[in-house]
Amino acid sequence: MFTGIITGVGRIIDVLDLGRSLQHGKRLRIEAPAHYLDDVVLGDSIALNGACMTVVELAPPHFCIDISAESLAKTAGLAQTGRINLEKALRTSDRLGGHLVSGHVDGIGHVQVFEQVGESWLLRVQSPPELGRFLAYKGSITINGVSLTVNAVTDVAQGTLFDINLIPHTVTHTSLGDLRAGSPVNLEVDTVARYVERMLHAAPPLRSPAP
Secondary structure, eight states: OSSOOOOEEEEEEEEEEEESSTTEEEEEEOOOOOTTTOOOTTEEEHHHHHHHHEEEEEETEEEEEEEEEHHHOOOSSSSSSSSEEEEEOOOOOOOOOSOOBOOOEEEEEEEEEEEETEEEEEEEEEEEEGGGGGGTTTTTEEEEEEEEEEEEEETTTTEEEEEEEEEEHHHHHSSSGGTTTOOEEEEOOOOOHHHHHHHHSSSOOOOOOOO
């Protein structure tokens, strides 16, 4: 589990093929900030842009993860070099500063607007239609691994538009500052919203026949 509070910004420096066919995945070599890996061991989980991955090689300040073709097809920003958000897995003694995040990407959204408004930044994203029912005003959403609060929700024919207000600290200390209109982003909906939706739409339990 994670919290959506980014603990470092790394950089994918190599993307290596694990095989020759489209069914093969990639090995990513990532450069982490200085001392970021001091408490990391092989097999640990680190979220990359919100996608939970396993450390398979470790040579600080670099580490490697293997990502399957399936995961590559269902995430954004993990198939090319560039900056990425990093978060180590949650310890039971850690503060829950954001919200409970599983590290499993639910869908890919696309940035519609990213512009400065006053001292902050307006980030407007269009989500896939199937994720719209999980988005609510003042609810939580994870974008590229960052726990954020939804400020507005509008359903449209192509999906759901939702607005985020980014403070300067978030823009400076995460890779969200690299976004532009049209950028794809990883989305993970709030875990609580997922369970509420299931409870509201699940079939009623079967009852035993009367004796």
